Amino acid sequence: MKRLILISSVVFLAIACEKKSDMLENANNLSNVKVENQLDPVCEMETSKHLGDTLTYNGKFYGFCSSKCKTDFEKNPQQYLNK
Ligand SMILES: [Zn+2]
Incomplete structure (x- = not known):
């Protein structure tokens, strides 16, 4: 019985650890x-479902x-923004 408690606390720690590293990797x-x-x-x-890259253009934060x-947009931003 003691062993079972030990295992579940290890699992809990592993999950907590994973959450913490998620926060640290938030930038990526x-x-x-x-x-x-x-x-x-x-x-x-x-973009809410398929966000793969971002770019700040004219002070606005765009997602791609x-x-x-993103590269296509950078070549000619106005063409895409005026659509
Ligand atoms: Zn795209």
Whole structure:
């Protein structure tokens, strides 16, 4: 019985540890990042579901599904923003 308690506290510690490292890695985890645009301006995917990269342009924080869309946007931002 004692052994069972020990195991469950180890599991609990492992979960707590994982949560802590999640917070530390927040800078690289875009799932909680709020961006200005609801849709990727390039491919029009929902940024809340497919956020892969971000960019600050004209003081606004834009999200993109991938670094490829970000690169396309950077080449000609106005073309995408005036759509
Ligand atoms: Zn995209």
